[in-house]
Amino acid sequence: MKFFLLLLAVGFCWAQYSPHTESGRTSIVHLFEWRWADIALECERYLAPKGFGGVQVSPPNENAVINNPSRPWWERYQPVSYKICTRSGNENEFKDMVTRCNNVGVRIYVDAVINHMSGSGVSAGTSSTCGSYFDPGSRDFPAVPYSGWDFNDGKCKTESGEIENYQDATQVRDCRLVGLVDLALGKDYVRSKIAEYLNNLIDIGVAGFRIDASKHMWPGDIKAILDTLNNLNTRWFSEGSRAFIYQEVIDLGGEPITGSEYFGNGRVTEFKYGAKLGTVLRKWNGEKMSYLNNWGEGWGFVPSDRALVFVDNHDNQRGHGAGGASILTFFDARLYKMGVGFMLAHPYGFTRVMSSYRWDRNFVNGQDANDWIGPPNNDGVIKEVTINPDTTCGNGWVCEHRWRQIRNMVAFRNVVDGQPFTNWWDNGSNQVAFGRGNKGFIVFNNDDWSLSVTLQTGLPAGTYCDVISGDKSDGNCTGIKIYVSSDGKANFSISNSAEDPFIAIHADSKL
Ligand code: AAO
Numbered sequence: 001m002k003f004f005l006l007l008l009a010v011g012f013c014w015a016q017y018s019p020h021t022e023s024g025r026t027s028i029v030h031l032f033e034w035r036w037a038d039i040a041l042e043c044e045r046y047l048a049p050k051g052f053g054g055v056q057v058s059p060p061n062e063n064a065v066i067n068n069p070s071r072p073w074w075e076r077y078q079p080v081s082y083k084i085c086t087r088s089g090n091e092n093e094f095k096d097m098v099t100r101c102n103n104v105g106v107r108i109y110v111d112a113v114i115n116h117m118s119g120s121g122v123s124a125g126t127s128s129t130c131g132s133y134f135d136p137g138s139r140d141f142p143a144v145p146y147s148g149w150d151f152n153d154g155k156c157k158t159e160s161g162e163i164e165n166y167q168d169a170t171q172v173r174d175c176r177l178v179g180l181v182d183l184a185l186g187k188d189y190v191r192s193k194i195a196e197y198l199n200n201l202i203d204i205g206v207a208g209f210r211i212d213a214s215k216h217m218w219p220g221d222i223k224a225i226l227d228t229l230n231n232l233n234t235r236w237f238s239e240g241s242r243a244f245i246y247q248e249v250i251d252l253g254g255e256p257i258t259g260s261e262y263f264g265n266g267r268v269t270e271f272k273y274g275a276k277l278g279t280v281l282r283k284w285n286g287e288k289m290s291y292l293n294n295w296g297e298g299w300g301f302v303p304s305d306r307a308l309v310f311v312d313n314h315d316n317q318r319g320h321g322a323g324g325a326s327i328l329t330f331f332d333a334r335l336y337k338m339g340v341g342f343m344l345a346h347p348y349g350f351t352r353v354m355s356s357y358r359w360d361r362n363f364v365n366g367q368d369a370n371d372w373i374g375p376p377n378n379d380g381v382i383k384e385v386t387i388n389p390d391t392t393c394g395n396g397w398v399c400e401h402r403w404r405q406i407r408n409m410v411a412f413r414n415v416v417d418g419q420p421f422t423n424w425w426d427n428g429s430n431q432v433a434f435g436r437g438n439k440g441f442i443v444f445n446n447d448d449w450s451l452s453v454t455l456q457t458g459l460p461a462g463t464y465c466d467v468i469s470g471d472k473s474d475g476n477c478t479g480i481k482i483y484v485s486s487d488g489k490a491n492f493s494i495s496n497s498a499e500d501p502f503i504a505i506h507a508d509s510k511l
Contacts, residue, residue: 015242016266017305019350020207020232021053022105026413027344028054029353029401032314033073033375036060036089036097038385039108043101045387050407051414054107056210056352060084060094061197062130062143064118071380072372073314077212078118078180081143082197085130087375087382098205102236107207109244114194114225115213116180117141117151136181150190152182163216169256177216185221195228198243205233208244210308214268215249219261222247226265246308246350250322259302270307270349271322272300277311277342278326281335281446283430289446290426296348309349311339317356318371325366330356330398337405338444338502341468344409345434345442345504347421351413353406356398405500408467415506416440423458427451433492435459440506445494452493457505461486464505469498472509481511 019028029052031039039055047055062085064078065071076086084091098108117136124135132143139148156175158164163175176182184190198209211222232241245266251259252271259268276299280287296304315321317329328339343351359373376383376396386394393399400406419437426432430446435458445451461484465472470479482505484490494501 015240016208016226016245019053019107019109019244020237020241021107024414024417025051025053025105026417027052027351027353027410028056028107028109029355030056030310030314031058031355033058033076033357033382034088034355034385034397035382036093040097040100042385043097043104043106046402047101047106048104051411052106052401054109054207055101056109056111057097058086058088059111059113059212060086060088060201061113062086062128062132064122064134065127065129066122067127069372071374071377073374074320074372075374077113078122079113079116080118080128080134080141081130081132082193082200083130083132083143084200087129087377087380095204102205108205109208109210109246110201110206111212112198112209113212114183114197115185115216116177116182117146118181119179120176120181121179139181144193146183146190146193150184150187152184155184155186156182166255166257172255172257173216173218177213182216185217185225191221191225191228195225198225199228199230202230202232202243205236206243207232207237208246210269211245211247211266214247214262215251215257219265222262222265252322253300259306263302263306267306267308267350268302269313270301270309271316273307273309273343273349274311274313274316274327274339275323276326277339278323278328281328281339281342282326283446284326288428289430289432289444290428292342292432293424293426295346301348304348307349308352309343310352310354311336311343312354313352314354314356317354318359319368320371329354330358330400331361334500336400337403337468337500338446340400340406341409341442341502341504342444344406344413345416345436345440347419347436353401353410355401358396358398404471405468408471409504411508412440412442412467412504412506415508423456425453425455427453436506438507440504441490442504443492443494443502445496445498445501448496450493450495451501452491454489454491456488457484457490458488459484459490459505459507460510461488463511464490465509465511466503466505467509468500468502468504472511475511477511 062081062083066075316323316327328336362369383395416436416439423435433443435441441457465477466480
């Protein structure tokens with residue numbers, strides 16, 4: 001009996017760390033600012049067939065409409081109510097997306113903005129995505145409803161009411177983040193309104209949540225809300241399943257608040273991951289790929305089973321949030337593909353791929369003056385994601401997740417799931433290789449000279465298609481072929497001027 005209870009407790013505790021993806025699907029993609037109708041189609045036409053596990057969607061609840069600047073992407077981080085009603089679509093469209101994605105085995109994770117409501121600088125009125133009245137100045141959000149009692153103004157001890165110093169954990173939690181009015185999550189009423197919102201989403205069928213601005217909430221307050229959440233919808237999830245939780249805590253070191261304080265609630269975003277990987281691939285500060293042999297906890301990251309990892313996110317790809325200039329994005333496509341390839345090949349963490357839209361950068365004193373630009377739109381209405389004949393996206397959508405190299409590495413990760421990190425090799429510089437048991441092998445050349453080497457792959461003998469330079473198609477390779485001999489060794493040549501200076505082979509790319 002005791003053992004049974006222990007098993008139950010372990011099962012229960014683990015639940016919020018599991019993404020509830022279908023077995024054999026190991027990555028999710030952030031379809032930043034997409035419309036629900038386009039995501040539903042993408043699940044059916046692309047994500048399910050290509051083995052993606054799920055989608056992180058932009059905040060679905062009603063937000064302030066900001067017109068100066070004109071409809072920035074960040075208006076969605078200024079909640080007005082918990083009505084599911086945004087530029088991405090209404091509640092029916094949201095439900096249709098969740099149903100259709102779940103039906104093809106692709107999960108939906110909601111970006112939950114629960115730390116605050118719209119900014120104190122925004123004027124009163126009905127400039128909101130569903131027309132609800134709100135007045136941040138008087139803390140009046142009747143569509144929830146929240147009033148002055150529901151905010152932390154009395155609790156915050158800084159003179160400005162703003163977070164003034166990240167070295168003081170109390171003000172980081174009790175004061176306003178960039179003017180956004182700070183909800184009193186210590187109050188039962190506020191907790192219950194947030195739980196009502198999240199439970200509505202759970203009942204619709206979402207699999208979990210990114211908890212925005214978690215650093216700015218006390219871990220115990222988040223826990224109090226999570227404890228009152230419903231189990232996931234049994235139409236798609238097994239009885240007793242708990243929502244997958246990953247908390248946005250920016251912990252690059254040097255501040256009193258750490259990611260580990262939040263482990264009791266779920267996973268945390270590991271921001272060191274993209275910042276360091278960018279530094280290594282850019283070869284800044286004398287970093288080299290050979291140093292990656294102990295990548296993961298060895299680099300001071302949170303434990304693998306507590307980490308949500310990514311090369312870039314919607315903030316740091318445009319200089320918001322943290323990570324700094326080292327962050328790799330689609331703007332540096334060649335290095336970016338290597339970075340995402342490395343992430344997807346390496347066993348550490350649960351992986352999220354970024355999918356962006358294009359904007360014209362305009363650097364003024366090292367800062368992008370266009371960092372606010374919203375998604376492709378016609379007079380504010382988000383444009384459809386169109387698909388070109390070559391399977392890439394049109395209308396200004398970048399769709400990194402459809403780039404062959406990235407899409408094929410998502411499949412690589414699925415194939416090598418559960419396999420150990422093996423057969424590391426490096427040249428002491430920026431040429432490295434490693435395997436995943438007897439299922440996959442990857443080789444990188446980020447040096448300024450060519451690579452030509454025979455390596456132990458750990459794979460069974462045979463001819464394999466490199467999934468970076470091409471695909472396996474009709475029993476042949478459209479790109480490079482790699483011949484693994486009966487002793488598991490293979491010869492690799494990668495020119496430093498190759499379009500993509502890396503090669504990846506796996507069990508399913510064998511001819
Ligand atoms: C907008 C306007 C503001 C205006 C406000 C209210 O831009 O001027 O005052 O409306 O009217 C997004 C945008 C914001 C936008 C907001 C609301 O990014 O620009 O404000 O929507 O519309 C902190 C938080 C983190 C947050 C990040 C952006 O900790 O939670 O800032 N990310 C999430 C979302 C994000 C969203 C919000 C939260 C709000 O992903 O999209 O904001 O819902 C340090 C701290 C970090 C802190 C950064 C930036 O980082 O550690 O915790 O992130 O500062 O303030 C080195 C350090 C590193 C440091 C970094 C930057 O790298 O190592 O630790 O420098 O100083």
